[in-house]
Amino acid sequence: MYFAGPVPLQERGWMSDTANRQSQALLSVRSLSVEFGTGSGAFKAVKEVSFDVQPGKTLAVVGESGSGKSVTSLAIMRLTDYTGGRITNGQVLFRPDGGEAIDLVKASDNKLREIRGNDIAMIFQEPMTSLNPVFTIGNQISETLILHQGLTGRDARLRAKELLQKVRLPDADKLLDRYPHQLSGGMRQRVMIAMALACNPKLLIADEPTTALDVTIQAQILNIIRDLQQEMGTAVIFITHDMGVVAEMADDVVVMWKGEKVEQAPVRDIFSAPQHPYTRALLSAVPRLGSLTGQPLPKRTPVMVMDGGVAKPVGGTHEQNTADYTKPILEVEKLTTRFDVGKTFFGRVTHRVHAVEEVSFDIYPGETLALVGESGSGKSTIGRTLQQLVEPTGGTVRFDGRDMAAMSHGDRRRLRQEIQYIFQDPFASLDPRHTVGYSIAEPIIVHGLINDRKARERRVHELLEQVGLQPQHAKRYPHEFSGGQRQRICIARALASNPKLVIADESVSALDVSIQAQIVNLLMELQEKRRLSYLFITHDMAVVEKISHRVAVMYLGQIVELGSRQAIFENPQHSYTRKLLSAVPIADPQRERAKMRIEGEIPSPVRPVGQEPAIHRMREVEPGHWVAIETDQLRGAA
Amino acid sequence: MAGFILKRLLQAVFVVLAVTLIVSFAIRLSGDPAVMLVGGAGSVSEQDLQNIRQALGLERPFYVQYFSFLEGILTGDFGKSFMGGTPVSLLIKNALPATLLLAFASLITSIILSVPLGIYAAVNRGRWPDQAIRILSLVGLSFPNFWLAIMMVLFFSIMLGLLPPSGMEGPESFVMPALTMAIILTATNVRLVRTSMLETLSQQYIMVARSKGLRDRVVLYKHALRNSAIPLVTYIGLQFGGLIGGIVIIERVFNWPGMGTLAFDAIANRDYPVLQGTITVLALFIVLINLLVDIAYGLIDPRIRTE
Numbered sequence: 048m049y050f051a052g053p054v055p056l057q058e059r060g061w062m063s064d065t066a067n068r069q070s071q072a073l074l075s076v077r078s079l080s081v082e083f084g085t086g087s088g089a090f091k092a093v094k095e096v097s098f099d100v101q102p103g104k105t106l107a108v109v110g111e112s113g114s115g116k117s118v119t120s121l122a123i124m125r126l127t128d129y130t131g132g133r134i135t136n137g138q139v140l141f142r143p144d145g146g147e148a149i150d151l152v153k154a155s156d157n158k159l160r161e162i163r164g165n166d167i168a169m170i171f172q173e174p175m176t177s178l179n180p181v182f183t184i185g186n187q188i189s190e191t192l193i194l195h196q197g198l199t200g201r202d203a204r205l206r207a208k209e210l211l212q213k214v215r216l217p218d219a220d221k222l223l224d225r226y227p228h229q230l231s232g233g234m235r236q237r238v239m240i241a242m243a244l245a246c247n248p249k250l251l252i253a254d255e256p257t258t259a260l261d262v263t264i265q266a267q268i269l270n271i272i273r274d275l276q277q278e279m280g281t282a283v284i285f286i287t288h289d290m291g292v293v294a295e296m297a298d299d300v301v302v303m304w305k306g307e308k309v310e311q312a313p314v315r316d317i318f319s320a321p322q323h324p325y326t327r328a329l330l331s332a333v334p335r336l337g338s339l340t341g342q343p344l345p346k347r348t349p350v351m352v353m354d355g356g357v358a359k360p361v362g363g364t365h366e367q368n369t370a371d372y373t374k375p376i377l378e379v380e381k382l383t384t385r386f387d388v389g390k391t392f393f394g395r396v397t398h399r400v401h402a403v404e405e406v407s408f409d410i411y412p413g414e415t416l417a418l419v420g421e422s423g424s425g426k427s428t429i430g431r432t433l434q435q436l437v438e439p440t441g442g443t444v445r446f447d448g449r450d451m452a453a454m455s456h457g458d459r460r461r462l463r464q465e466i467q468y469i470f471q472d473p474f475a476s477l478d479p480r481h482t483v484g485y486s487i488a489e490p491i492i493v494h495g496l497i498n499d500r501k502a503r504e505r506r507v508h509e510l511l512e513q514v515g516l517q518p519q520h521a522k523r524y525p526h527e528f529s530g531g532q533r534q535r536i537c538i539a540r541a542l543a544s545n546p547k548l549v550i551a552d553e554s555v556s557a558l559d560v561s562i563q564a565q566i567v568n569l570l571m572e573l574q575e576k577r578r579l580s581y582l583f584i585t586h587d588m589a590v591v592e593k594i595s596h597r598v599a600v601m602y603l604g605q606i607v608e609l610g611s612r613q614a615i616f617e618n619p620q621h622s623y624t625r626k627l628l629s630a631v632p633i634a635d636p637q638r639e640r641a642k643m644r645i646e647g648e649i650p651s652p653v654r655p656v657g658q659e660p661a662i663h664r665m666r667e668v669e670p671g672h673w674v675a676i677e678t679d680q681l682r683g684a685a
Numbered sequence: 686m687a688g689f690i691l692k693r694l695l696q697a698v699f700v701v702l703a704v705t706l707i708v709s710f711a712i713r714l715s716g717d718p719a720v721m722l723v724g725g726a727g728s729v730s731e732q733d734l735q736n737i738r739q740a741l742g743l744e745r746p747f748y749v750q751y752f753s754f755l756e757g758i759l760t761g762d763f764g765k766s767f768m769g770g771t772p773v774s775l776l777i778k779n780a781l782p783a784t785l786l787l788a789f790a791s792l793i794t795s796i797i798l799s800v801p802l803g804i805y806a807a808v809n810r811g812r813w814p815d816q817a818i819r820i821l822s823l824v825g826l827s828f829p830n831f832w833l834a835i836m837m838v839l840f841f842s843i844m845l846g847l848l849p850p851s852g853m854e855g856p857e858s859f860v861m862p863a864l865t866m867a868i869i870l871t872a873t874n875v876r877l878v879r880t881s882m883l884e885t886l887s888q889q890y891i892m893v894a895r896s897k898g899l900r901d902r903v904v905l906y907k908h909a910l911r912n913s914a915i916p917l918v919t920y921i922g923l924q925f926g927g928l929i930g931g932i933v934i935i936e937r938v939f940n941w942p943g944m945g946t947l948a949f950d951a952i953a954n955r956d957y958p959v960l961q962g963t964i965t966v967l968a969l970f971i972v973l974i975n976l977l978v979d980i981a982y983g984l985i986d987p988r989i990r991t992e
Contacts, residue, residue, distance in 0.1 A: 163896055180890075180986070181986060191897045
């Protein structure tokens with residue numbers, strides 16, 4: 048009687064006493080369907096989805112882009128009304144005090160407004176845009192308290208201050224009068240949490256609340272949510288694509304795929320015995336920190352890909368023994384890049400961004416060097432400097448033994464042909480007005496590599512095939528491709544000029560895990576075929592473990608640890624490296640880890656003119672494993 | 686913020702200087718005021734014309750005339766009209782309030798009309814109220830202002846006999862000129878408010894505001910409007926120059942005794958001091974309004990204030 052639509056698949060064990068559990072569930076979603084658009088253009092974003100949320104428990108809803116998980120979360124509070132979505136079927140039964148259920152699908156606007164922000168609150172993905180830029184933090188938190196609890200302005204302000212302290216923000220008093228732009232992303236997300244928890248909601252819906260944050264900040268935010276949930280007895284619906292976060296946060300898990308719920312189970316069962324092929328495929332693609340422990344070389348492993356409802360393995364297992372350590376292709380020595388910011392009335396520079404400070408490293412042919420770090424660590428600036436998009440302030444860069452600074456204009460141009468770049472956002476880095484074929488051919492034309500049109504076309508077709516696409520795709524435009532396909536096109540474009548070194552700047556970060564795993568495999572395969580060197584810039588430690596030969600960890604513009612992949616992951620020496628590794632959520636609920644308590648913001652690389660940062664010296668702890676000698680300044684920060 | 690305002694003030698001085706220079710120079714290309722004064726060439730001897738020029742100070746080199754004009758501005762003395770010898774400052778003192786009244790009344794009317802209409806259109810995007818408002822705005826944009834003014838006179842004064850067709854006598858005479866300007870301004874502003882609102886409404890903090898359980902009115906008028914106001918305020922600053930230009934024409938049609946009428950007559954009469962004076966004062970006002978707009982940004986948007 049409770050399932051109006053088809054009974055969801057794989058309801059196991061714990062669900063056998065469905066009726067019993069449902070009577071005490073805080074929220075029961077029943078056969079919920081949400082549609083966008085009308086008539087023939089209608090799109091079913093959510094199809095007949097049902098699940099229960101128990102009081103005080105955490106339900107994770109996982110899925111990749113387009114799975115309908117975010118729409119589901121918005122539909123619970125009927126916020127889809129404002130995005131053009133229509134609930135075409137189903138019930139959302141909410142029991143705020145364990146008694147009579149209210150069907151939110153049929154509730155009046157007044158009733159909904161009473162519940163929103165009061166009984167059910169929501170945290171969104173982008174902390175940078177979740178707060179209204181023109182109102183103070185205090186005003187935005189007080190608003191809910193005045194509205195739902197009838198507090199006076201003064202009392203609301205006092206309570207807002209308490210809430211800010213609860214989410215462990217220092218200087219709560221001063222923060223009340225600050226504006227969002229004066230806060231970092233992590234701080235804004237804490238404000239958002241304070242705002243959401245202001246009225247002690249029974250249910251908190253968190254839609255990818257940590258996806259946009261650095262990993263050490265993510266760890267802190269997850270901690271806060273968990274602690275406050277226990278303290279206040281709040282139930283949480285945690286929407287995420289990150290299986291690591293699921294393993295750390297969830298009691299129960301709902302897996303969504305193409306708008307449908309494909310599996311539901313307690314968190315341990317999902318990881319240990321996934322039933323639906325999609326869940327199995329998803330889990331096989333998730334990079335797991337520590338999965339290559341004891342192995343000296345990076346490794347390609349098969350990825351399960353959904354093909355007509357069945358998960359099929361793609362690719363094989365292959366050790367990536369490609370690096371040749373006789374002579375480096377790129378030598379970077381004491382590279383420094385600074386930017387001027389902040390000028391006085393008379394145009395004098397007052398502050399500088401010390402993006403990169405005396406960084407030295409080599410890359411060898413066929414090798415992948417990963418550059419890891421959080422926002423402001425300077426990792427991307429290094430990539431841009433090597434690609435000559437940014438002028439360095441000091442230091443030398445030698446490519447193939449030649450000093451870049453001493454090169455003629457023409458030589459520098461030719462260097463661009465040998466060093467190519469793959470950007471993070473495959474949507475923004477292809478010109479929407481040119482065919483894909485043209486975009487790939489452009490570097491060939493610019494560098495005058497092939498002048499015959501027919502030959503050039505053949506080359507484009509070859510490149511498309513090498514990245515797993517088809518020759519006829521050359522005539523299409525970027526909007527006709529998915530994110531993963533576009534990133535393949537970007538790779539084909541990067542390879543068009545036959546480069547020796549490819550800089551991949553967060554190139555797989557924006558992709559769904561199953562696509563990400565395939566692109567990582569593709570990059571490794573191409574490395575083997577073409578003896579490519581990669582500078583792999585990323586914040587994602589799990590991907591680094593899979594792809595790289597050596598790793599450089601960056602913190603505030605300097606390298607704090609450099610060594611082989613095995614050395615960094617199995618024998619991390621620097622406190623920041625350890626902190627970074629400890630902060631990464633691991634996609635395995637069985638694994639108990641001694642967690643470091645992480646506190647504090649990532650410091651800013653902006654300094655007043657005249658205050659130069661101290662350059663730390665490195666010592667070699669084992670052959671090829673260099674660690675920065677920790678000064679007080681560095682230890683204090685990390 | 687203080688440094689920013691200081692910078693803008695310095696810029697403003699240069700803008701006003703440039704305007705005075707261009708105006709002084711350009712009007713001297715229009716012909717000889719002495720000939721105008723005596724009622725046309727050939728009616729008096731060259732010697733007489735020479736004497737008139739001498740009396741008006743026109744025989745001096747251009748830069749001397751220009752600097753004496755600048756010197757006058759600093760002491761509030763714009764010279765005397767070539768026609769009748771009334772001090773220009775007195776003429777401006779009489780005409781300026783009439784023009785400012787018209788300008789601000791039409792601007793404020795247009796804001797009162799365009800903000801709710803624009804928001805209503807944005808909220809109902811793609812539905813019939815939005816279509817209707819957009820079509821009306823396009824109709825408003827398509828009218829030349831003088832044509833609209835004449836149609837108003839025909840309808841309200843001649844057909845209905847409700848309002849006086851021209852002049853400035855009592856509040857009734859003020860309705861038509863102000864309304865004509867307001868309609869034209871509203872036609873543009875309503876579109877601007879709509880676009881700007883649509884942009885703001887798609888922001889995440891609006892969804893956050895809704896998730897807090899706030900009423901639509903609070904979401905729209907508190908959370909959204911202040912964010913949408915930034916482009917609107919910028920545009921109004923830019924619009925002010927065009928508004929003054931439009932007023933010159935409207936003042937002619939309604940025979941409104943403002944700065945536009947004054948400037949228009951001065952051009953026809955080659956009355957250098959009056960034209961230089963009126964244009965300088967109008968330029969000062971436009972610069973001042975834009976300075977206020979810059980300050981308003983800071984008040985609306987803390988990101989600019991605390992920079």
